[in-house]
Amino acid sequence: MPWKKSKGIMVLAMVLALLVLATACGKSDEAGKGPAGGSDGKAQTVYLNGAGASFPYPLYSKWISEYNKVAPHVNIDYQSIGSGGGIKGIIEETVDFAGSDAPMKDEQMARARGEIIHIPTVIGAVVITYNLEGVNTGLKLTPEVIGNIFLGKIKKWNDPAITAINPGVELPDKEIAVVHRSDGSGTTNIFTDYLSSTSPEWKEKVGTGTAVEWPVGIGAKGNEGVAGTVKQTPGGIGYVELAYAVQNQLPYAFIKNLAGKFVEPTLDTTTAAAAGAVASMPEDMRVSIVNAPGENAYPIAGFTYLLLYKEQMDRNKGTELAKFLWWAVHDGEAFAKDLLYAPLPENVRQRVEARIKEINYQGEPLFK
Amino acid sequence: MQKPSHQSRQWGDAVFRGLTLLAALVMVGLILVIALQLIKGSQPAFARFGLGFITGSRWDPVHGDFGSLPLVYGTVVSSLIALIIAVPLSLGIAIYLAELAPQRVRAPLSFLVELLAAIPSVVYGLWGIFVLVPWIRTSLEPFLHRFLGWLPFFQGTFYGFGMLAAGIILAIMITPTISAVSREVLLAVPVSQREAMLALGATRWETIKMAVLPYGRSGILGAVILGLGRAIGETMAVTMVIGNRPQVSPSVFELAQTIASIIANEFSEAFDDLHLSALVMAGLVLFIVTLLLNIIARLLVWRVARAPEGMSRE
Numbered sequence: 085m086p087w088k089k090s091k092g093i094m095v096l097a098m099v100l101a102l103l104v105l106a107t108a109c110g111k112s113d114e115a116g117k118g119p120a121g122g123s124d125g126k127a128q129t130v131y132l133n134g135a136g137a138s139f140p141y142p143l144y145s146k147w148i149s150e151y152n153k154v155a156p157h158v159n160i161d162y163q164s165i166g167s168g169g170g171i172k173g174i175i176e177e178t179v180d181f182a183g184s185d186a187p188m189k190d191e192q193m194a195r196a197r198g199e200i201i202h203i204p205t206v207i208g209a210v211v212i213t214y215n216l217e218g219v220n221t222g223l224k225l226t227p228e229v230i231g232n233i234f235l236g237k238i239k240k241w242n243d244p245a246i247t248a249i250n251p252g253v254e255l256p257d258k259e260i261a262v263v264h265r266s267d268g269s270g271t272t273n274i275f276t277d278y279l280s281s282t283s284p285e286w287k288e289k290v291g292t293g294t295a296v297e298w299p300v301g302i303g304a305k306g307n308e309g310v311a312g313t314v315k316q317t318p319g320g321i322g323y324v325e326l327a328y329a330v331q332n333q334l335p336y337a338f339i340k341n342l343a344g345k346f347v348e349p350t351l352d353t354t355t356a357a358a359a360g361a362v363a364s365m366p367e368d369m370r371v372s373i374v375n376a377p378g379e380n381a382y383p384i385a386g387f388t389y390l391l392l393y394k395e396q397m398d399r400n401k402g403t404e405l406a407k408f409l410w411w412a413v414h415d416g417e418a419f420a421k422d423l424l425y426a427p428l429p430e431n432v433r434q435r436v437e438a439r440i441k442e443i444n445y446q447g448e449p450l451f452k
Numbered sequence: 453m454q455k456p457s458h459q460s461r462q463w464g465d466a467v468f469r470g471l472t473l474l475a476a477l478v479m480v481g482l483i484l485v486i487a488l489q490l491i492k493g494s495q496p497a498f499a500r501f502g503l504g505f506i507t508g509s510r511w512d513p514v515h516g517d518f519g520s521l522p523l524v525y526g527t528v529v530s531s532l533i534a535l536i537i538a539v540p541l542s543l544g545i546a547i548y549l550a551e552l553a554p555q556r557v558r559a560p561l562s563f564l565v566e567l568l569a570a571i572p573s574v575v576y577g578l579w580g581i582f583v584l585v586p587w588i589r590t591s592l593e594p595f596l597h598r599f600l601g602w603l604p605f606f607q608g609t610f611y612g613f614g615m616l617a618a619g620i621i622l623a624i625m626i627t628p629t630i631s632a633v634s635r636e637v638l639l640a641v642p643v644s645q646r647e648a649m650l651a652l653g654a655t656r657w658e659t660i661k662m663a664v665l666p667y668g669r670s671g672i673l674g675a676v677i678l679g680l681g682r683a684i685g686e687t688m689a690v691t692m693v694i695g696n697r698p699q700v701s702p703s704v705f706e707l708a709q710t711i712a713s714i715i716a717n718e719f720s721e722a723f724d725d726l727h728l729s730a731l732v733m734a735g736l737v738l739f740i741v742t743l744l745l746n747i748i749a750r751l752l753v754w755r756v757a758r759a760p761e762g763m764s765r766e
Contacts (some may be wrong), residue, residue: 168723267717268721290514292676294723295721297511298697302613302696303697305691313581316585317584317589317612
């Protein structure tokens with residue numbers, strides 16, 4: 085008899101415990117949302133939540149801390165969770181703004197609540213680094229050679245295609261070891277975008293994406309992984325962000341651009357790429373700027389964007405967000421170069437200004 | 453007065469029973485929730501590829517073509533290499549520490565072994581890139597190729613990175629687990645077992661071989677399973693040295709990829725629903741692979757445990 089009773093009690097205790105657990109979870113969920121949706125906050129602090137691309141994170145943190153000095157009542161948070169997560173966040177409206185290294189695709193735009201504005205903030209460049217004894221920065225590469233190396237068709241460093249464009253450089257009879265990113269990444273997106281735009285074979289066989297099926301090569305995680313692997317592999321070649329290459333003094337290649345010039349990747353040549361691309365830029369600025377025209381345009385570059393809804397749901401937040409963006413592309417750009425990001429050229433900034441003025445709350449523009 | 457106290461004791465028992473049962477049920481519930489979530493999340497991929505996901509050998513996020521065969525292969529083979537290296541090594545360590553080492557060596561040596569277990573896997577990975585991989589490329593691979601190159605396992609380019617590097621890193625990572633648990637198991641073998649053997653005139657080695665090891669074999673097998681579990685799920689260190697190339701190749705010099713590694717690599721930037729779902733389905737496959745290996749191991753333990761303890765009959 086007592087046995088049965090205890091069983092009943094046990095079940096009761098379990099149900100109770102589960103209930104407690106469930107309500108506790110529910111509560112913490114709500115609590116998590118509380119400060120983010122704080123339009124009714126007593127201190128009138130406005131919280132802006134952002135998440136996305138990790139590439140511009142160091143710059144965005146700087147912006148956020150600097151902007152806090154200008155506007156102490158605005159509390160901005162940016163989580164560097166990756167462009168994919170950022171885009172998911174803005175579509176599901178779990179964030180107020182998102183960061184992405186690639187523009188949203190049409191089908192992603194279609195899933196969002198309304199029109200999403202793309203604000204380019206800075207420009208990133210991807211450089212090709214290598215490990216060749218006696219060869220420092222300045223190896224010359226053409227789009228055809230790069231395409232064929234990453235397709236696995238040029239296998240040796242002393243291939244005539246490479247030696248022909250590098251007279252006077254002693255290239256060894258060594259196998260080329262291709263190194264690429266193994267993790268999904270905006271850097272890979274820019275680089276494969278470049279390969280697709282210059283090599284029809286690449287476009288057809290591999291394509292553009294944050295992660296692709298590489299025809300050859302070792303996959304390594306992160307810029308540091310690629311750089312480390314290239315360093316450890318004689319004859320290695322890989323691609324990393326410009327900032328990373330400069331900080332770590334990696335050797336990098338000069339690349340032949342659309343104008344036929346071998347261009348060194350620098351912040352200025354990266355900005356020049358954006359300036360050159362502006363003529364053919366669509367109104368919404370969802371555009372690839374690889375292989376941009378212009379005498380000094382470095383050909384492997386791409387915008388990184390902040391994404392937000394044109395139609396804001398919260399007047400207060402929308403206003404502060406627009407103000408922050410305006411500050412970012414004006415005063416904020418001054419911090420870019422120190423952190424090795426290429427700032428927007430003037431003609432792109434003007435386009436951005438027009439877009440910021442379109443941000444509205446029920447038809448009323450929020451930035452005046 | 454007697455009755456209530458008796459009752460309250462029963463109450464205490466019931467509550468205690470309930471609490472422990474709850475703990476056990478939470479565990480079961482967790483596994484169920486994870487399994488359900490994995491199954492739910494992999495629906496789109498399953499609808500698209502069906503069982504072809506298991507036999508497919510491409511992984512092309514751009515064109516949305518996914519198959520997990522090379523990933524399963526990489527996961528299982530890298531773990532097997534790890535076991536092949538780690539089990540004899542760990543047994544050696546355990547036997548030495550439990551049976552042979554002089555008292556003043558035991559404590560520091562045990563401490564060192566356990567210290568290995570506390571090193572974060574990313575540190576192993578870094579050490580792998582900067583020390584292990586160059587050594588494999590310049591010494592181990594040429595050596596293996598020279599003497600065993602006629603086997604299909606030791607052919608191809610010397611990258612340094614690849615299946616072999618992953619197997620060795622994993623072996624180093626699971627050695628502390630296996631050896632520490634095995635040592636405890638050996639220490640738990642009753643002294644009477646040893647004394648009986650020695651009384652029969654057996655040597656030290658014979659005693660260990662015939663009395664100690666057979667007595668502890670189910671425990672040792674348990675230790676090996678624990679190590680295998682860690683090897684299968686290890687992500688960071690593996691991804692840093694395996695070369696991250698989903699392919700099936702008999703050669704351990706070749707680059708490979710594991711399930712845990714590809715999920716960690718691609719999950720955060722997977723835009724596309726199908727890609728995301730394929731990664732979740734890869735997780736489901738890993739779940740099933742782990743389950744199968746555990747079942748096989750469990751069966752092994754049963755078989756071993758049923759055999760008579762002590763000296764085994766030839």
